[in-house]
Amino acid sequence: MGKTAIILGATGxxxxxxxxxxxxxxxxxxxxxxxxxxxxxxxxxxxxxLIDVLQLDQHSKDFIADEVFCCVGTTAAKTKDKNSYKAIDYGIPVNAAKLAKKNGIKTFVVISSMGADAKSAIFYNRTKGEMEHAILQQNIKNTIILRPSLIGGNRNENRVGERIGKGMMTILNPFLIGGFKKYKMIDPEKIASCMMLLANKPNNKSIFSSDEIQEIATT
Known part of the structure; x- marks a missing residue:
């Protein structure tokens, strides 16, 4: 019998x-x-x-799997209230990690963001950094945190600022080399491939930058 995986954010x-x-x-x-x-x-x-994912802890009996993939996230433009924003970008991944620990799930993979820093003065970066810290504190055996740069691809949402940013990055990408490679826009296909590869390959590292995600997905 094959493995069981949990995905949070499968509609994204x-x-x-x-x-x-x-x-x-x-x-x-x-x-x-x-x-x-x-x-x-x-x-x-x-x-x-089909549940309210903000109440994930109420579904512990169903939260059984070999691996958890957390792809949940919002934007400041979409969720302007900071409390609501944090409930999503911090609350959902951290509650999922706690459930994974409680239910003996040994692999937890989560998408964070480049610039994540629990001490940052920028609310978005600080929230992501606090989320990473809380997840690492669960001490799940195979914890994988991906920090992609701007994610390419077409969403089903009208994100004007993101669309402009993607247009600019398409032009800049070829010039981002050496230490600047981690700033390149990354294809969501590469992120998904990297998540699967790392979930199935034990390693001693937990946090992966955008250029590392790209490299792993293309090897």
Missing amino acids: LTGNILLKKLIADKNYSCIKLFSRNKVDLNSEKIQEF
């Missing part, structure tokens, strides 16, 4: 790509999705739990 850009990859991978026989909305995919591997 990277999470949906990851879901398709897991469906196609014969090593996985069950993929549990915890979300408010259904995904637009049909597979006998999928088990959907």
